[in-house]
Amino acid sequence: MSVFTTLTLEEVRAWLRDFAIGEIIELRGVAAGITNTNYFVITQNNRYVLTIFERNKLEELPYFVDLMTHLAKHGVPCPTPIADKNGLALHVLKGKPALMISCLKGSDTDTPNAAQCAQVAKALAQMHIAGRDFTRKSHNQLGADWRDVTAQQVLLKLTSEEQLLLKTELDYQNTLKLASLPHGVVHGDLFRDNVLFDGEKLGGFIDFYYACDDNLAYDVAIAVNDWCVLVDGSFDDEKLNAFLSAYQALRPFTEAECLSWHALLRCAALRFWLSRLFDFYYPATGELTHAKDPNHFKRILQHRIQLQQLAH
Numbered sequence: 001m002s003v004f005t006t007l008t009l010e011e012v013r014a015w016l017r018d019f020a021i022g023e024i025i026e027l028r029g030v031a032a033g034i035t036n037t038n039y040f041v042i043t044q045n046n047r048y049v050l051t052i053f054e055r056n057k058l059e060e061l062p063y064f065v066d067l068m069t070h071l072a073k074h075g076v077p078c079p080t081p082i083a084d085k086n087g088l089a090l091h092v093l094k095g096k097p098a099l100m101i102s103c104l105k106g107s108d109t110d111t112p113n114a115a116q117c118a119q120v121a122k123a124l125a126q127m128h129i130a131g132r133d134f135t136r137k138s139h140n141q142l143g144a145d146w147r148d149v150t151a152q153q154v155l156l157k158l159t160s161e162e163q164l165l166l167k168t169e170l171d172y173q174n175t176l177k178l179a180s181l182p183h184g185v186v187h188g189d190l191f192r193d194n195v196l197f198d199g200e201k202l203g204g205f206i207d208f209y210y211a212c213d214d215n216l217a218y219d220v221a222i223a224v225n226d227w228c229v230l231v232d233g234s235f236d237d238e239k240l241n242a243f244l245s246a247y248q249a250l251r252p253f254t255e256a257e258c259l260s261w262h263a264l265l266r267c268a269a270l271r272f273w274l275s276r277l278f279d280f281y282y283p284a285t286g287e288l289t290h291a292k293d294p295n296h297f298k299r300i301l302q303h304r305i306q307l308q309q310l311a312h
Contacts, residue, residue: 003029003030003031003037003038003039004036004037004052004054004284005037005052005054005094005096007027007037007039007050007052007093007094008027009024009026009027011093011094012024012027012039012041012050015091015093015098016041018084018085018086019082019084019085019100020084020085021041021043021046021048021082022043022044022045022046023043023044024041024042024043025042025043025044026040026042027039027040027041027042028040028042030049035054035055035209036051036052036053036054036055036209037051037052037054038050038051038052040103041100046102046103047103048082048100048101048102048103049079049100049101049102049103049206050098050099050100051098051099051100051101051209052093052094052096052097052098053096053097053098053099053209054096054284056097056209057097058090058092058097061090061097061099062090062136063136063138063211064099064208064209064211065081065089065090065099066134066136067131067134067136067185067208067211068080068081068101068208069081070130070131070134071127071130071131071134074126074130075126075130076123076126076127076130076204076205077104077123077202077203077204077205078104078127078204078205078206078208079101079102079103079104079204079206080101080102081099081100081101082100082101082102104196104203104204104206105196105198105203106196106197106198106199106201106202106203106204107196107197108192108193108194108195108196108197109192109195109197110192112192112197112227112239113239114238114239114241114242115200115242116197116200116202117227117228117239117242117243117246118242118243118245118246119201119202119246120190120195120202120223120227120243121220121223121242121243121244121245121246121247122246122247122249122250123202123204123205124187124190124205124219124220124223124247125246125247125248125249125250125251126250127185127187127205128184128185128186128216128219128251129250129251130185131184131185132184134185137213138211138212138213139212139213140188140212140213140214141210141212142188142210142271142275143214144173144174147170147173147270147271147274148170148174150274150275150277150278151166151170151274153278153281153282154166154274154277154278154281155167157277157281158277162298165298165301165302169266169270169301169305170270172266173263173266173267173270176260176263176267178215178218178260178263178264178267180256181215181216181217181218181254181256181257181260182215182216182217182254182257183213183214183215183216184213184216185211185212185213186211186212186213186214186215186216186218186219186222187205187208187210187211187219187222187223188210188211188212188214188219188222189207189209189210189222190205190219190222190223190226191222191223191226191227192226192227194206194207215257215264216251216257217253217257217260217261217264218264218267218268220243220244220247220264221261221264221265221267221268222268222271222272223243224240224243224244224265225265225268225269225272225297225300225304227239227243228240228243229300232299232303233296233297233299233300233302233303234303235303235307262304262307262308262311263308265304265307265308266301266304266305266308269297269300269301269304270301272297272300273294273297273298273300273301276291276292276293276294276296276297277294279291279292280293280294
């Protein structure tokens with residue numbers, strides 16, 4: 001979450017005239033994250049999150065609105081889209097798509113313990129199960145085609161060592177056959193800053209705007225690559241075991257998922273190394289924005305490659 005589009009309190013008050021949420025008393029920009037503009041909209045009784053979509057077109061967004069509504073109805077801890085008096089949740093604000101959602105209790109954590117990892121894993125499994133009867137589909141915009149294009153955009157900016165790592169990994173991943181693995185709704189970005197804890201209790205998942213239809217175990221790989229790592233990018237075995245045990249207690253991996261696990265970990269690591277490289281070398285302009293360190297996910301990718309080699 002970031003601020004690229006500047007809004008004033010008066011502008012938001014005018015926009016909110018058709019919403020039955022009471023008088024807005026404060027508007028506060030949210031600095032974390034790198035993709036969309038986010039503000040806290042604070043009334044006397046409640047707090048909401050207003051998102052301005054910087055990259056998505058309006059017609060792409062009903063999927064996310066319907067998904068969050070569906071998951072919330074099925075008991076998955078996530079925000080609920082807020083509709084106006086006409087029943088519409090999606091709007092245009094300053095020429096860009098806008099959506100307001102409920103604000104969950106809690107805050108993110110930089111240093112989760114094993115018990116918190118297990119709570120996240122359980123809720124992720126619940127989300128994957130609840131997504132089985134969600135009928136809308138959305139293609140992963142950050143899949144193989146994006147990966148190859150983005151790699152070419154950043155390749156010449158890398159050191160010779162990094163270029164070799166990237167080319168070798170692309171060659172490997174382009175040979176993978178993962179389409180037959182169990183598919184469904186994935187969050188796609190379940191990092192620590194997209195999960196809230198109210199004390200030791202899970203508050204819920206946020207930022208569903210990378211959600212799509214993809215391999216379920218890939219979503220798990222994305223999560224453990226952030227929740228269960230040490231500073232050097234290697235796994236914290238206690239947290240990893242807690243996460244995988246809690247997840248598979250509800251949705252056990254298939255044999256094919258187990259066989260593909262190391263490959264999925266590498267796919268997840270490369271996806272975020274590339275996106276961070278792109279944001280580092282081609283930064284968006286805006287207030288309160290920041291790019292995350294690409295080297296963190298380069299180290300994670302190198303560890304996942306080594307882990308697979310050791311497993312064989």
